[in-house]
Amino acid sequence: SYVVTQPPSVSVAPGQTATITCGGNNIGRKSVHWNQQKPGQAPVLVVYDDDDRPSGIPERFSGSNSGNTATLTISRVEAGDEADYYCQVYTSETDHVGFGGGTKLTVL
C-alpha cells in the first residue's frame, strides 16, 4: 500500500507561518487533500487538489505538491488554527484512499 508520512507535531507563534509536510513516493503525481480536525469535532476540508480552497476557507491556507513532498502552509497563524491536520491521497493502483498519520499544530 502507498505510505504517506507526516511529522507528528509542528509549533508556531501567532502571526508566523506554519508549514506541514506530507511525504510519499512521487506524491507530486497525485492529488493531495488536507483536512483540519479540532478536538471533539469532525474533520473539515481546508485544501483540495494540492492547492485549491473550498469556499469559506481563508486565503491564509495554501498548498503545494512536488516531487516526494506535499505541503500545507498556514500564513499569519491564529490561535483558532490549532488542530490536527491530515493529508489524504488516492492510489489508483489499489483504488484505495489513505491518510497521513496527522500533524498536531500547536500555536505557542
Add this chain to the structure above:
Amino acid sequence: QVQLVQSGAEVKKPGASVKVSCKASGDTFSEYYINWVRQAPGQGLEWMGRINPNSGDTNYPQKFQGRVTMSRDTFITTTYMELRGLTSDDTAVYYCAKTLRGDYLDDAFGIWGQGTMVTVSS
C-alpha cells in the same frame, strides 16, 4: 446546505455487529460517493471504504473485507455501514463523508457527518 446526519452512539459486546446510518440532505444523493472513515481514541483517520449510491458498488480495503458491508437506501437518501465480529479494537468514532464534486475516485471529502461513537466492551 448539504448535510450528513449520522445515527447515535452505540455500545456493543465483543462478537456483535453494529450498523451505522448516514442520511444525506440538501443535495442530489446519487451523484456523490459516500466514504466511511473511523478514528480510534487518540489515533488518526482510517479509511474503511466507499459506496456509490447510484449503483450500489462498493470498495473496501483488504483489512475490512469480509467484515464490513456498506449499503444504501436511495428512497430515504441514507447509506449504512455494518461492521461484524466486533472487538475492542473497533472502539472508535465512525464518520461518513461525501465527495466534494461528484463521483470521482480521487476526490476530496467535502462534507463529513458528525461522527458516531461505537464502543465495544464486555
